[in-house]
Amino acid sequence: MKPLSNYLPHFTESIIRRMTRIANDCGAINLSQGFPDFDPPxxxxxxxxxxxxxxxxxxxxxxxxxxxxxxxxxxxxxxxxxxxxxxxxxxxxxxxxxxxxxxxxxxxxxxxxxxxxxxxxxxxxxxxxxxxxxxxxxxxxxxxxxxxxxxxxxxxxxxxxxxxxxxxxxxxxxxxxxxxxxxxxxxxxxxxxxxxxxxxxxxxxxxxxxxxxxxxxxxxxxxxxxxxxxxxxxxxxxxxxxxxxxxxxxxxxxxxxxxxxxxxxxxxxxxxxxxxxxxPDAYYDTLQHKYQEKRDLFLKGLDDAGLTYTIPQGGYYVMVDISEFTDKSDIEFCEWMAREVGVAAVPGSSFFREDVHHFIRFHFAKNNETLIAALERLKTLREKAKSSF
Incomplete structure (x- = not known):
């Protein structure tokens, strides 16, 4: 049969949506795909x-x-x-x-x-x-x-x-x-x-x-x-x-x-x-304060877990450096973390043209209870990584 489109070899399926499927399969808290677990107004x-x-x-x-x-x-x-x-x-x-x-x-x-x-x-x-x-x-x-x-x-x-x-x-x-x-x-x-x-x-x-x-x-x-x-x-x-x-x-x-x-x-x-x-305009002020609170809560939890990250100035994503845990594929790391730690993230290499494999992306557009539960699991990351990598 004739080959399919020449465009197809130049990009892959969405890694973000793939990590959501993995999170669903293994019951991990999904901090990969950026959607909230709370209702609209x-x-x-x-x-x-x-x-x-x-x-x-x-x-x-x-x-x-x-x-x-x-x-x-x-x-x-x-x-x-x-x-x-x-x-x-x-x-x-x-x-x-x-x-x-x-x-x-x-x-x-x-x-x-x-x-x-x-x-x-x-x-x-x-x-x-x-x-x-x-x-x-x-x-x-x-x-x-x-x-x-x-x-x-x-x-x-x-x-x-x-x-x-x-x-x-x-x-x-x-x-x-x-x-x-x-x-x-x-x-x-x-x-x-x-x-x-x-x-x-x-x-x-x-x-x-x-x-x-x-x-x-x-x-x-x-x-x-x-x-x-x-x-x-x-x-x-x-x-x-x-x-x-x-x-x-x-x-x-x-x-x-x-x-x-x-x-x-x-x-x-x-x-x-x-x-x-x-x-009214007050809604957007409240939204900003809401996400400021979630960002601060999540970053403090990353500090408590001893993780290294870059501080977001806007949006609801955090890039975390995993170089201390492994020099292997960040894709493998994220799949392992979803299964063994119970938290799903996105491999950072899917965002970089450069050869960068030491970042993963979390998002914090979740109820505070969800974020706290995820942070508790992330406290076990270092110990579990020691025995796995």
Whole structure:
């Protein structure tokens, strides 16, 4: 038979989702795949019941219901500091995963180049390859995961079509400073490069850090494709509601790609999600404090377990250094830890272009009781590792 697609050998299945399956199989506490074990706000749950009873149950407008786009534009205009037209500058997608894929397919031609910071969320490289493009990697250096300016300049000199910017970053928790963003913006203007942002953790940023929206930088809205999601902000990862915000000339083309990929996001979930988009500003303050508490609880537990980690500035992930335990594969280590310690993490090598195998990623978007239980198990890690590696 004829061979399958030539793209397939260039990336693997999601290691993150694989670790969830392993966690489920062996009963480990799942701190690998980043979804909470607590419910969304009552306002959303009640709105979902109402939508189930009253609809809509048929297709909405392909690029998102009018009510949803209006509410999203109002919220994001306020937080982003730019005026967003809900009729021409938004397309609603099936999660930010589709948003990123639509953005890439809208911008890229075969053999175009795209800058990707490493470490990176694993989808970015697959998105680039599936778009027919070629990634250019620029390293982020631990523990603060800053980039070398000269290395970024050299990457831009290769005439990239786009750069992908995750801020706050997954998996590192890095929050890019305004000075760093302005440096990227200046290079994007100089080399006529699009900027695709992934800002799903926009409301989970820890003091004293502050999230700066790239599209709000002067002269940047016109070349920025802002990808976002309701998943993390409202704890509704299973609803799969994402979006792209961009200038009208980009959105009118992105809607074509979106239409033929998925037709549209779920109509009743868009209606129910209005309850989240219309929450008062106090909700986002409470969310930040909630995750600040969880981060501090989890980092103290890692300290008590004697583990070495990098401090996240935003998002809900922690990179832990396992070099003291083994020089073997981090994939093998994570599989062993899920079975023998009862806690699942993601092997860090799945995020790095470089030959890095001594990091694993935990997430702390869990009830405090779940986190405490996981930390108790991690206290046994060192002793169990001694007898196994």
């Amino acid at each position: 009552d306002e959303l749950k009640n709105a979902l019941i109402e939508a189930a009873n009253e609809g809509p149950h048929q297709y909405e407008v392909t690029w998102g219901s009018k009510l949803f786009r209006d509410a999203l534009a109002a919220k994001q205009s306020k937080f982003m500091g730019v005026s967003i037209n809900p009729d021409t500058e938004i397309v609603v997608t099936c999660g930010s995963t589709e948003a990123m894929m639509v953005a890439m397919m809208t911008i890229c031609n075969p053999n175009d180049k795209v800058i990707v910071f490493s470490p990176f969320y694993e989808n970015y490289v697959a998105d680039t390859i599936l778009s027919g493009a070629e990634p250019i990697y620029v390293s982020l250096t631990p523990p603060n995961f800053n980039f070398d300016k000269e290395a970024l300049v050299q990457a831009f000199e290769q005439n990239p079509k786009a750069i992908i910017l995750c801020n706050p970053a997954n998996p590192t928790g890095k929050v890019f400073t305004l000075e760093e963003l302005q440096f990227i913006a200046d290079l994007a203007k100089k080399h006529d490069t699009y900027v695709i942002t992934d800002e799903v953790y926009e409301h989970i940023v820890f003091s004293p850090y502050k999230h700066e929206y790239f599209a709000s930088i002067p002269e940047m809205f016109e070349r920025t494709i802002s990808c976002g999601s309701l998943s993390k902000t409202y704890s509704i990862t299973g609803w799969r509601l994402g979006y792209i915000i961009a200038p009208a000339f980009i959105i009118q083309e992105a809607r074509k790609i979106h239409d033929f990929l998925t037709v549209g996001a779920a109509a009743p979930l868009q209606r129910a999600a209005l309850a989240g988009l219309n929450l």
